[in-house]
Amino acid sequence: MVTLDNFIIDLTVSALKLSTPIIIAAIGETFAERSGVLNIGIEGGMLTSAFVAYLVSIATGNALLGIASGVLTGGIFGVVHAYLTVITGADQIVTGVGINLFSLGLSTFLYKHFLDLFGQVYSPGLPAVSIGLARQVPVLRILEQTPFVYISILLAITSWIVLFRSHFGLKVTASGEHPLAAETAGIDVHRIRCVCVIIGGLMAGLAGASLSLGLLNLFTENMVQGRGFVAVAIVILGNWTPINVFAGGLIFGAMDSLQMRLQAMGTTVPYPLLLMLPYLFVTVALAIGRVKMPQMLCVPYVKEKKRRRTLLWHVPSALTRSGRSPRTRDDAL
């Protein structure tokens, strides 16, 4: 007999579980976007990291090593994206699309090869936190989660402190809002942006690892399935604030687990309409202009001393009037 209590507890447990990869990736993406770089390549970074984490975890029999290598893989993707988009000023979207296609192909290709050789294998995973009292007090089951859930909470809090209560956070915001002013104030905008994109990449790697090693200890073809894009959406919904991003991710996880449950119970709730809600919210929020996005998101920054010599190939020249880097978003658009 399914009681309402149990139903709600189950729902919370699985909501936390399902939202964790999205939350971790979204918090990383918050860093990148606040500094002015839109990295849609995290979708691909997550996918390849999930695969590498799974592979290394099997090869070494140690889930921690798997996670570490997943994080590292994500970091490498971050470095590539940072180099191309920040240092050399390539278009952020095109680069992201390329990285995503490449990762989708590479991970699927290698995984098929792996399947041919070994078949479907469960990897070692992290044991869930277990609480003795949970048998007596069912509510405590909510706390019985993989460590990833706790990591994501920790990340949300520390990221909030770093972004809003530290000197570094101020530099990040300055780089995203008004890079020229930031540079005038002596901030190395490129360095800040690179660091932020790489942080985003590392977290995307962790998110990927939490997907393959935190849920089923399995990898499947294209297992990220758009979660990276959901993360991008949730960063916007969360108004570029880690705590709100965490809450937004949780809501998405809750909706996802609710629709799965409703489907399993055989009800004919139009679940696709539930699943499109986050995207719909983002579109509406953008449309009514309720979001205050980093002013120079998606606009590459050319350093003042280099500006005379460089012109950007990739931006319609409307974006770079007479070779100057746009100073404000109005300039740019």
Add this chain to the structure above:
Amino acid sequence: MKSLISETTVFAALKDACISAVLILVSVAFGGLLIAMYGFDPLQAYGVMLYGAFGNPLRVSETLVSMTILLLTGLGTAVAYRCGIWNIGAEGQLYLGALGATWAALAFSLPFILHLPLSLFFGFVFGGFWALIPGVLKAKRGTNEILTTLMMNYIGIWLVHYAVHFTPLKDPNKVFPQSYDIPVSATLPKLMQGSRLHAGMIVAFLSVVAVYLILRRTTFGYSIKATGENIIAARVGGINVSRVIMLTMLVSGGLSGLAGAGEVLGVHGWLQDGISPGYGYMGIAVALVAGLHPLTIVLVSVFFGALLAGSDYMQVMTGIPVALVFVIQGLAIVLIVCRRLLQSFLERRQ
């Protein structure tokens, strides 16, 4: 120095495409490495792939089927980019176009001469409408079109999912969630007996000609390019920039919508989940590799179409996964991004 957008002549675009071709070869070589890892001789495997793309008339028809859809999404993407709008929503616009075409095909009962054009028109309109929303938002409110088009991709995909699972379009007698079969009067006729090649290819080629002529010969085309070059100069010069942006998005989305309509009316014969495994994103690759010129887009989409059809065949014959294509395409995009950097570096040294 030229920006990507300003490379207007077919020769500049061709030169562009030639350099891109070299970079694609590099990506293909990387794919060869992966094949070698799989335990096959890369040359032999690519031989199979080549046969799979052009080996006999049936294989050529498969290449052309893939080319048709890439041509339309690539063209749609390129039109928007020429106007300086980063429309990355071709995927969603394709899905909406498929939905619109299915609806029109099933809702009306008309003779062929009217029904097919009407269904295609609805594909165009639905796709165009899906792009028009971000277009209006950008033109009227300055909303970032990159984010809105990206988000609307997923809304569109889930909308089609909803349509084939929960609406009257769904055929309850089918095992898989699919719409009712498209009536013959709305089906794109086959161009070759026993193949999947359909008249959508002709629609695609007509679109290329139309886009070429619009960009080259009309005031509207001129205002698209002017807006893409320098939006402020265009505005000062008396061009109604926001109208141009909205119209461009309508055309851009409409072309991707036609791609989806072709897929439903020509290839599948019904609407289903996942009708596009990322053709919209590949369209971005096609447009960029081709340097945004309508005529080079034809060449590039033949190449990518051959890659798709050939790797399908290769998977059947040798077991090497189709996913190889994504590796090659993704790497090609990243390399082409790098190439521009190399070029600007060299020009700076001079």
